[in-house]
Amino acid sequence: MTKMTMVQALNLALKQEMEKDDSVILLGEDVGRDGGVFRVTEGLMDQFGEQRVVDTPLAESAIVGMSIGMAAYGLKPVCEIQFSGFSYQNFHQIENHAARLRQRSQGRYPMSLVLRAPYGGGVRALEHHSESREAYWAHTPGLKMVIPSGPRNARALMVSAIRDPDPVIFYEAKALYRAFREEVPEEEETLPIGRPQLVREGKDLTMISYGAMLRPTLEAAEVLRERDGALAEVIDLLTISPLDEEILVKSVQKTGRAVIVHEAPRSFGPGAEIVARLMEKAFFFLQAPIERVAGFDIVIPLFAREKSYIPSVERIVAAAGRTLKN
Amino acid sequence: MPRTPIALSERIEYLAILNEKGQLDAELEPDISGEMLLRLYRAMLVGRRFDERLLDLQRQGRIGTFPPIKGQEAAQLGAVAHLRPGDWMVPSFRETAAELWRGRTLESVIICNNGFSEGAVISPDHNDLPVSVPVGSQILHAVGLGWAARYRKKDDIVMTFFGDGATSEGDFHEGMNFGAVFQVPVVFVCQNNQWAISTPVARQTRSATIAQKAIAYGIPGIQVDGNDILAVWAAAKEATDRARAGGGPTLIECLTYRVMMHTTADDPKRYRTEAEVETWRGRDPLTRFQKYLLDKGVLSGHDQLELDTEVLQEIQRAVDNAEKQMQIMGNPLDMFNHVYAELPPYLAGQREELARELATGKEVPS
Ligand SMILES: Cc1ncc(C[n+]2csc(CCOP(=O)(O)OP(=O)(O)O)c2C)c(N)n1
Numbered sequence: 001m002t003k004m005t006m007v008q009a010l011n012l013a014l015k016q017e018m019e020k021d022d023s024v025i026l027l028g029e030d031v032g033r034d035g036g037v038f039r040v041t042e043g044l045m046d047q048f049g050e051q052r053v054v055d056t057p058l059a060e061s062a063i064v065g066m067s068i069g070m071a072a073y074g075l076k077p078v079c080e081i082q083f084s085g086f087s088y089q090n091f092h093q094i095e096n097h098a099a100r101l102r103q104r105s106q107g108r109y110p111m112s113l114v115l116r117a118p119y120g121g122g123v124r125a126l127e128h129h130s131e132s133r134e135a136y137w138a139h140t141p142g143l144k145m146v147i148p149s150g151p152r153n154a155r156a157l158m159v160s161a162i163r164d165p166d167p168v169i170f171y172e173a174k175a176l177y178r179a180f181r182e183e184v185p186e187e188e189e190t191l192p193i194g195r196p197q198l199v200r201e202g203k204d205l206t207m208i209s210y211g212a213m214l215r216p217t218l219e220a221a222e223v224l225r226e227r228d229g230a231l232a233e234v235i236d237l238l239t240i241s242p243l244d245e246e247i248l249v250k251s252v253q254k255t256g257r258a259v260i261v262h263e264a265p266r267s268f269g270p271g272a273e274i275v276a277r278l279m280e281k282a283f284f285f286l287q288a289p290i291e292r293v294a295g296f297d298i299v300i301p302l303f304a305r306e307k308s309y310i311p312s313v314e315r316i317v318a319a320a321g322r323t324l325k326n
Numbered sequence: 327m328p329r330t331p332i333a334l335s336e337r338i339e340y341l342a343i344l345n346e347k348g349q350l351d352a353e354l355e356p357d358i359s360g361e362m363l364l365r366l367y368r369a370m371l372v373g374r375r376f377d378e379r380l381l382d383l384q385r386q387g388r389i390g391t392f393p394p395i396k397g398q399e400a401a402q403l404g405a406v407a408h409l410r411p412g413d414w415m416v417p418s419f420r421e422t423a424a425e426l427w428r429g430r431t432l433e434s435v436i437i438c439n440n441g442f443s444e445g446a447v448i449s450p451d452h453n454d455l456p457v458s459v460p461v462g463s464q465i466l467h468a469v470g471l472g473w474a475a476r477y478r479k480k481d482d483i484v485m486t487f488f489g490d491g492a493t494s495e496g497d498f499h500e501g502m503n504f505g506a507v508f509q510v511p512v513v514f515v516c517q518n519n520q521w522a523i524s525t526p527v528a529r530q531t532r533s534a535t536i537a538q539k540a541i542a543y544g545i546p547g548i549q550v551d552g553n554d555i556l557a558v559w560a561a562a563k564e565a566t567d568r569a570r571a572g573g574g575p576t577l578i579e580c581l582t583y584r585v586m587m588h589t590t591a592d593d594p595k596r597y598r599t600e601a602e603v604e605t606w607r608g609r610d611p612l613t614r615f616q617k618y619l620l621d622k623g624v625l626s627g628h629d630q631l632e633l634d635t636e637v638l639q640e641i642q643r644a645v646d647n648a649e650k651q652m653q654i655m656g657n658p659l660d661m662f663n664h665v666y667a668e669l670p671p672y673l674a675g676q677r678e679e680l681a682r683e684l685a686t687g688k689e690v691p692s
């Protein structure tokens with residue numbers, strides 16, 4: 001095992017899948033010669049050549065539209081949109097085609113396509129480079145929306161995403177790219193898409209998060225234990241959609257309390273759907289109102305103020321404290 | 327059934343007036359007043375020195391990521407100088423020199439680049455749109471502005487800037503087509519600086535020029551040496567006069583070069599050679615223009631030295647001012663400003679939440 005950053009772990013996943021399967025093709029802006037602006041595709045053009053790692057002209061709609069054609073032919077395109085803030089240029093290709101071509105062709109055409117995009121704040125980026133808009137994709141039937149929370153699960157989920165027969169939107173938190181290293185095994189590892197993971201056991205409270213917010217959530221759980229002796233169970237969603245509520249419901253049936261943490265704006269965000277599922281399936285077990293700790297419903301501010309926007313450990317602890325009080 | 331060539335009405339020309347050494351083609355020399363020549367020179371100098379200073383500030387961690395403009399000053403100023411204050415300038419993100427010409431302050435640029443939205447102010451006596459980061463998206467806004475000005479029977483015109491990379495986006499095609507179909511008073515200025523991050527222009531298009539794309543849209547197009555401010559000036563004069571007279575849009579391709587990194591987060595050594603950069607350094611727009619002005623007697627060696635000091639002092643004052651202003655900026659609650667004309671109740675509630683959190687410092691659960 002080697003300790004890797006998330007950038008290196010994703011690079012490993014792409015490299016190994018490309019070695020195993022020549023239908024895997026990478027395309028996007030600056031993914032080849034430059035190795036991607038975050039270096040996730042570093043070295044892959046040298047290894048696999050320009051036919052398999054394609055530097056495209058600057059057009060997101062074309063990158064995704066072309067990937068749809070490649071996927072219908074049976075290839076497995078992995079396209080990079082340089083920042084998720086520029087994936088709206090390709091929105092219609094995803095919404096109108098990638099998400100439905102299987103159904104529109106009565107199952108004839110596979111749509112094994114991965115759209116990778118860095119998302120989220122916290123790296124002092126320029127305007128339009130810090131949003132968390134996973135809810136847009138999660139709202140589109142036919143898509144899978146995956147967000148890893150660290151190097152090891154990023155690698156395993158990327159392998160699964162590439163092999164998945166359906167289109168996967170794969171958001172990579174910029175704030176996690178080089179934030180920490182984890183042991184990542186050289187040998188193949190996959191994780192099922194559509195299955196959240198229990199990452200910390202507890203009995204007093206359930207905390208649900210994903211992506212860049214998982215770590216502050218875990219820190220908050222630790223604060224609660226040290227300070228209040230409260231044992232929080234923490235669940236990492238990993239897949240936003242299709243959302244599998246089973247493990248969430250079981251946990252909340254046990255703890256009776258829940259806090260959901262995400263960076264995306266609160267209203268109509270993933271937390272809203274989770275709350276709805278818990279109300280449907282765990283209502284009679286609840287002992288306190290469910291809390292959401294999320295981005296405010298405003299445009300994420302430029303970086304001088306972004307710390308006040310992004311959910312902090314303190315904010316999560318405070319919300320947990322409120323639910324525990326009941 | 328004949329098979330005959332179709333006669334295309336538009337032809338595409340290339341225009342250069344000052345060569346790389348600053349030598350003039352006297353027959354093509356545009357008639358620019360001495361006063362305007364000096365204003366342009368000063369603006370180029372400010373653009374250049376300010377860019378260098380921003381790079382220093384970025385390297386010292388005093389501002390965030392920004393896109394340098396070095397080498398593209400002539401392409402911006404020769405064009406934007408034809409606008410009246412009431413006209414509209416619609417920039418992408420690499421037009422700092424043009425923005426400063428349009429009354430944006432040095433302070434505001436520093437403040438914005440340091441992550442404070444307070445810096446995104448538009449000069450009150452100019453009609454410009456803010457910087458547009460999503461590549462190519464602003465081209466359509468220019469078309470809408472031009473349409474609206476004509477609807478209101480104003481003779482305001484619009485000038486929009488974009489890069490070579492932007493011409494690959496659908497928004498470019500749509501903007502050019504709408505502009506042409508509606509014959510709006512817009513000047514489309516493409517700063518072809520040869521690169522879009524690591525992608526060379528040859529990877530954006532198989533067309534020999536970007537200017538020739540105008541033919542397909544049915545509007546005039548011209549390619550100019552974008553490092554020759556006289557050529558840019560001359561082409562932009564024709565285009566702005568035409569737009570103002572109701573003659574519709576023009577596409578101007580300025581051949582220039584991004585001498586620096588794409589943004590301060592980029593490392594161009596990964597994808598281009600130092601030799602290429604050196605070649606383009608030899609075509610520098612500022613030294614070329616300087617030589618022309620000295621030859622012409624509009625500028626003396628003495629003026630030049632004085633101006634150098636004056637510009638550096640102006641920049642220093644701006645840095646000091648901006649840093650002073652930033653010390654009292656950044657109230658987090660301000661991020662709720664301007665989201666809507668009026669804050670909806672639930673959002674006012676979220677603002678309250680934040681205010682309470684700030685008031686108690688690190689909130690402790692009660
Ligand atoms: C729609 C969109 N896609 C991608 C990006 C990321 N990006 C920023 S600038 C740039 C290259 C732009 O090249 P060009 O249009 O030639 O302008 P230049 O940077 O050379 O001034 C890219 C890919 C973006 N800002 N917007």
Ligand SMILES: [Mg+2]
Pocket residue numbers: 489490491517518519520521522523
């Ligand atoms: Mg360019």
